[in-house]
Amino acid sequence: MTRVMVILFLFTVYSQAMVQQLSREFLIDLANKFGTPLYVYHAEKIKEQYERLLKAFKGSGARFFYAGKALTNINVLKYIREIGCQVDCSSINEVLLALRAGFTPDQILYTSSNIAFAEIEAAQGYGVSINIDSISNLEKFGKKFGHSYPVGIRLRPNIMAGGNLKISTGHQDSKFGIPLEQIDQVVRVMKDTRVCVNALHIHTGSEIKDVEVFAKGIEVLFDIAGNFPDLEIIDLGGGFKVAYREGEAVTDIERLGQKVAEEFDMFEKKTGKRLKVWFEPGKFLVSEAGYFITRVNVLKESATAVFAGVDSGLNHFIRPMFYGAYHIIENLSNPHGPLRTYNVVGNICETDTFAENRPLPQINEGDLLMFRNAGAYGFEMSSNYNARFKPAEVLVRGGEGYLIRRRDVFEDLLRNQLEVL
Ligand code: LLP
Secondary structure, three states, X not given: OOHHHHHHHHHHHXXXXXXXXXXXXXXXXXXXXXXXXXXXXXXXXXXXXHHHHHHHOOOOOXXXXXXXXXXXXXXXXXXXXHOOOEEEEOOHHHHHHHHHOOOOHHHEEXXXXXXXXXXXXXXXXXXXXXXXXXXXXXXXXHHHHOOOOOEEEEEEOOOOOOOOHHHEOOOOOOOOOEEHHHHHHHHHHHHHHOOOEEEEEOXXXXXXXXXXXXXXXXXXXXXXXXXXXXXXXXXXXXXXXXOOOOOOOOOOHHHHHHHHHHHHHHHHHHHOOOOXXXXXXXXXXXXXXXXXXXXXXXXXXXXXXXXXXXXXXXXXXXXHHHHOOOOOEEEOOOOOOOEEEEEEEOOOOOOOEEEEEEEEEOOOOOOEEEEOOOOOOOHHHOOOHHHOOOOEEEEEEOOEEEEEEOOOOHHHHHXXXXXXX
């Protein structure tokens, strides 16, 4: 082999290697430097996930709009833009954040639920793509903009999907979207107002491991596609499942990518129309890139459990309490200690259990406990409950940790309060 070939070979091997998880030592250093509780995000892991999607969906040329709601730190948004991904926004403020992060309007999608028409008008003003999720707002939009500004509509396909009922959004009792059985009314609105519907959108839930659920969604949308003469885009939402436990079933995105390509090719053969396909992944892009580090304040033994009480709670990381979500916990300080069983709990004034009866390497007061899969809906769902400070956030890129949000300080708690007494 020539030298050039060797270099090329090494480059290929290197570029295909999986991004390593952040090491225990590195995470400990960050916790010591920036304090706890601390969110840490690994940029290269986000990029790896995005590249996996591009590869898996090459056949259909799908476009991906990162569901910003999972994690909106402006640096994460900028990074997402830098790697070439688009963004989906669930509120007008997310649109403003996306613009601030440097996304151009054609890279921004706005998919909101049950909002005032004024917010849709504002989104239109910014020139972003819009998915409308009610007949009344579609009618208002049509009356105001007629055929001049193409929009998507969010439909409720009456498909039960997702990891739990709270994050299941496409079933027949769900508040989201326009119910499929009301397509006639949509057609009437299109006729009356000449509104131009160029996209059909569904998002049936989060943590959908079954490729068939997406296939069913495609089938439902293809069935009604004939009602929409201006149709260009099928938007299948987010919901790709990642593993929260070792070895857990995940969405087979390679198989899904293949299925999507086949279905869209077939549709083109049948109708002569090539539709674009869009997705809005949140968890898939950022969940595994995130680590949440806490420190153990106290250990308490009782007849039924040993409690490890950490310096955080449902105010910082609510997924375990709100959804009963399982997150792998690692004792960074004593990884090889003998296994003992713990209830890992928070410091909030109500029951906030992170994990029950969890075998973990022996915990001592002062140890650092790290939660995996904390990138998506972690910091983003945090609050100042109990007047506690929100955690700091760090972005690791090129092996360096950058503070991207300082921890709250006391003034932050009073920031918007008006002392009238
Ligand atoms: N598109 C739309 C319209 C959505 O409503 C969502 C999530 C997504 C995309 C992204 O879904 P993902 O790929 O992240 O599953 N807080 C919950 C998840 C709520 C998801 C809400 N909508 C959790 O922590 O499990």
